[in-house]
Amino acid sequence: MAVHFRPATQDDLETLVLMLQDDALGSQREDGTLPLNANYLQAFDAIQADPNNQLMVAEIQDRVVGMLQLTFIPYLTHIGSWRCLIEGVRIHTDYRGQGLGEQMFQYAIGQAQEKGCQLVQLTSDKQRPDALRFYEKLGFVATHEGFKLRLLSPA
Amino acid sequence: MAVHFRPATQDDLETLVLMLQDDALGSQREDGTLPLNANYLQAFDAIQADPNNQLMVAEIQDRVVGMLQLTFIPYLTHIGSWRCLIEGVRIHTDYRGQGLGEQMFQYAIGQAQEKGCQLVQLTSDKQRPDALRFYEKLGFVATHEGFKLRLLSPA
Numbered sequence: 001m002a003v004h005f006r007p008a009t010q011d012d013l014e015t016l017v018l019m020l021q022d023d024a025l026g027s028q029r030e031d032g033t034l035p036l037n038a039n040y041l042q043a044f045d046a047i048q049a050d051p052n053n054q055l056m057v058a059e060i061q062d063r064v065v066g067m068l069q070l071t072f073i074p075y076l077t078h079i080g081s082w083r084c085l086i087e088g089v090r091i092h093t094d095y096r097g098q099g100l101g102e103q104m105f106q107y108a109i110g111q112a113q114e115k116g117c118q119l120v121q122l123t124s125d126k127q128r129p130d131a132l133r134f135y136e137k138l139g140f141v142a143t144h145e146g147f148k149l150r151l152l153s154p155a
Numbered sequence: 156m157a158v159h160f161r162p163a164t165q166d167d168l169e170t171l172v173l174m175l176q177d178d179a180l181g182s183q184r185e186d187g188t189l190p191l192n193a194n195y196l197q198a199f200d201a202i203q204a205d206p207n208n209q210l211m212v213a214e215i216q217d218r219v220v221g222m223l224q225l226t227f228i229p230y231l232t233h234i235g236s237w238r239c240l241i242e243g244v245r246i247h248t249d250y251r252g253q254g255l256g257e258q259m260f261q262y263a264i265g266q267a268q269e270k271g272c273q274l275v276q277l278t279s280d281k282q283r284p285d286a287l288r289f290y291e292k293l294g295f296v297a298t299h300e301g302f303k304l305r306l307l308s309p310a
Contacts, residue, residue: 020232031234043235050207053229073226074208077175077243079186080198085240088232113306120306123278123299135302144278146299147290151268151275 001060003103008055008067013044015064016057019090025125026090054111055088058104065095066104072115084112086122105138156215158258163210163222168199170219171212174245180280181245209266210243213259220250221259227270239267241277260293 008016017040021032031037047053052073058066071085086108091100112120123146124131136142163171172195176185186192202208207228213221226240241263246255267275278301279286291297 016231026232029233037234039235040231041235043229043231043237046229046237047231050229052205052207055231069230071226071228073240073242074198074201074205075224075243076171076195076198076202076210077181078184079192080194080196082198082201085228087228088230109304109306118306120304121278122302123276124302125299127298132300135300138304140302140304142300142302143282144280144301144303145287145290145297146301147277147279147295147297148299149264149275149293149295151264151273 001098001100003066003100003107004059005056005104005107006059008044008057010041010044012057012064013040016055016067019064019067019092020088022093023090025127056107056111058091058100058107060095060100065092066090066100068104068108070108070111072112072117078118081118082116083119083121084108084115084117086120089122101134102138156253156255158221158255158262159214160211160259160262161214163199163212165196165199167212167219168195171210171222174219174222174247175243177248178245180282211262211266213246213255213262215250215255220247221245221255223259223263225263225266227267227272233273236273237271238274238276239263239270239272241275244277256289257293 014036017036018032020026021030047055052071054070056068057064068089069087073083073085075081109120124135169191172191173187175181176187202210207226209225211223212219223244224242228238228240230236230238264275279290
C-alpha cells in the first residue's frame with residue numbers, strides 16, 4: 001500500500017471535514033453540512049498562515065485516506081527545545097487496521113526530527129482504548145495527564 | 156498581592172532559566188550555568204518570532220515571580236476552533252502557596268478567551284500530584300492521556 005503525504009489544500013477541505021465527522025466523538029461535534037460551515041475555511045486559512053502548523057493528508061492512489069496536524073513549538077524548557085504536537089489524526093473507515101496509522105506516525109516523527117524536535121507529544125481521549133494501545137505500541141509513554149478546560153463561546 | 160503580567164524580555168532570561176531549574180524535575184534537565192547556554196537564547200528568539208506563542212512573566216513589586224507560555228493553535232476540529240496550550244508554568248519558591256497560581260491561570264484563561272479559543276489544554280506530569288489537584292480545582296478535566304515520545308538528538 002503506497003502512501004503519499006502532502007500538505008492539505010483547500011480542495012481537500014470537504015473530504016477532511018467528512019472524515020472528522022465519521023467518528024464516534026466527531027459525529028457529536030462536527031458539522032458535515034454542505035456548503036461547509038465558514039468556520040472550517042477560516043480555521044484552514046489560519047493553519048496555512050502559520051509556518052509552525054502543518055495540516056497533512058495521506059493519499060493512497062490519489063484518494064485522501066488520512067489526515068493529521070503537526071504543530072512545532074519552541075520552548076525554553078529542556079535547555080531550549082522544540083516539540084512537535086500531533087493532533088487531529090484520522091483515518092478513513094475503509095482504511096483502518098491496515099497499518100496506515102503506523103506509516104502516518106513514521107512520517108510525523110520524521111517531520112519532527114527534521115525540525116530538530118526533541119519530543120513528540122499528543123493527548124488521546126481516555127474513551128478511545130484502541131488509540132491508547134496504538135500509541136503505546138509506537139513507543140509513546142503516558143507520563144502526563146491531559147487536562148482540558150472548555151471555555152464559553154465569546155458573546 | 157498585586158500581580159502584573161507582561162511578555163518576557165531577553166533581560167528576564169537568566170531569571171527564567173533559574174526558575175525552571177529550581178524544581179524537582181527541572182533540576183535534572185536544565186542548565187543553570189552562566190553565561191546561559193546559547194540554546195536558551197535561540198529558543199527565546201524563536202518564541203518571540205512566533206505570533207502564536209507568548210512567553211509571559213508575572214511580577215510582584217518589579218520582581219519576576221512566575222512564568223508561563225501560551226501557544227494559540229488553529230484546528231479544523233470542533234467546527235474550526237482555536238485552542239490555547241499552556242506549558243512551562245513555574246512559580247518562584249518564595250511565592251508558592253499564596254494564590255499566585257490561580258491568578259496566573261485567570262490571566263492565561265483571559266488571554267485564551269480574548270483570542271477566541273474554545274478550549275484551554277495542558278498536560279501535567281503524573282509525578283506532580285499537587286499540580287494535578289491544582290488543575291482539577293481550576294475546573295480542568297483529565298479526559299485525556301498525555302503521551303510523550305522522546306526523540307534521539309539529531310546527529
